[in-house]
Amino acid sequence: MKAPNETKPPKVLVSVDMEGVSGIVHTSEVNPDRYDYERGRALMTAEANAVVAGVLDAEPAADVLVADAHGPFRNLLPEQMDRRARLVRGKPRPLGMVAGLDGDIDAVLLIGYHARAGAGPGVIAHTMSGEVLDVRVDGRSLGEIGLNGALAGHFGVPVVMLSGDDVACAEFEELVPSAVGVAVKEAIAGSAAVTLHPEEARERLRAAAAEAVGRRAHVPPLVLDGPLTVEVDMLSPFSVDLALLVPGVSRAEGGRTVVFAAADFAEAHRLVLLLVQLASIKPG
Known part of the structure; x- marks a missing residue:
C-alpha cells in the first residue's frame, strides 16, 4: 500500500x-x-x-x-x-x-x-x-x-x-x-x-x-500478481478469428473463448483492450 x-x-x-x-x-x-x-x-x-x-x-x-x-x-x-x-x-x-x-x-x-x-x-x-461476453483472469470473472x-x-x-x-x-x-x-x-x-x-x-x-x-x-490496492492466464469469451466467431491473429492468443476449448498468458496485469489489460478493438471490426 x-x-x-x-x-x-x-x-x-x-x-x-x-x-x-x-x-x-x-x-x-x-x-x-x-x-x-x-x-x-x-x-x-x-x-x-x-x-x-x-x-x-x-x-x-x-x-x-x-x-x-x-x-x-x-x-x-x-x-x-x-x-x-x-x-x-x-x-x-x-x-x-x-x-x-x-x-x-x-x-x-x-x-x-x-x-x-x-x-x-x-x-x-x-x-x-457487446462483443465480449466475459473476461476471466486466473478463472476470476472481471x-x-x-x-x-x-x-x-x-x-x-x-x-x-x-x-x-x-x-x-x-x-x-x-x-x-x-x-x-x-x-x-x-x-x-x-x-x-x-x-x-x-x-x-x-x-x-x-x-x-x-x-x-x-x-x-x-484502502489497499487491488493487486493481481503475474504471471496470469486470461480467457476472453467473444460473441461472434469472426471476433475469435481476428483475435487469433494476435501472437500468443489461442483458441480455448468451446470455440468461443480465446486465451493468452501475461507476465503482469498491465500486459493483460493491454491485450484485452486490443481484443476489444479487434472485435469492433465487422466482416467485409
Missing part, C-alpha cells in the same frame, strides 16, 4: 463512465447517435463535477485529473467542467478508461460505472463491448470495475470509491470491501431502475468523494 506523502498535494484520478450515472437507464441516453444522448452527457458532466468538488473539499490543493471513460471518450462537456480539474479525453490512448494513471497517482475514483456482462439485473451491464481496479493496483494505487447502480456497487464491494460505494440507482432490469434525483445523487457523491480521498491510506 502506498504511504501518503505529506510533502506534496495528492494527485487523484477520476474515471467517469456513463451507464452508472443517476437518471440514466437506456442505451439511447449513452449513445452519441441517439436522441437522448445530450441529456446523458449533461448528467455525466454534472456528476463528474460533484466528485471533483468533493475531492477538493477534502484536499484543496489536490491535482485532479478527470478521464472521460465512456464510448468515444468524448462525452464530458469541457466548457462545463470544474476548471480546477484537468480533462483527459479522446482515443485510442494508453490505459483506456484510466488514462493518466501512473505511480504518482494517490487515489482512483470510478464514477458512473456499471456491472460486468451477465450481471443481471445491472443497468446496461456489459464488459467493454468486468470494467475489476479490470480497471486491478490495473490501478498494478501501479500500487487504491481505488477508493465507485458509483453506479446497486449491482455495480456490490461487484465493487467484493473486490475492495474497504472502499466507498455510492449507489445512485437501484436496478430493476437491464434498462430500468429506481433512480435518485440527479441533485440528490450529486450531493451524496460530493460527500462520499471527500470521505474516500480522506481515508485513502486505509
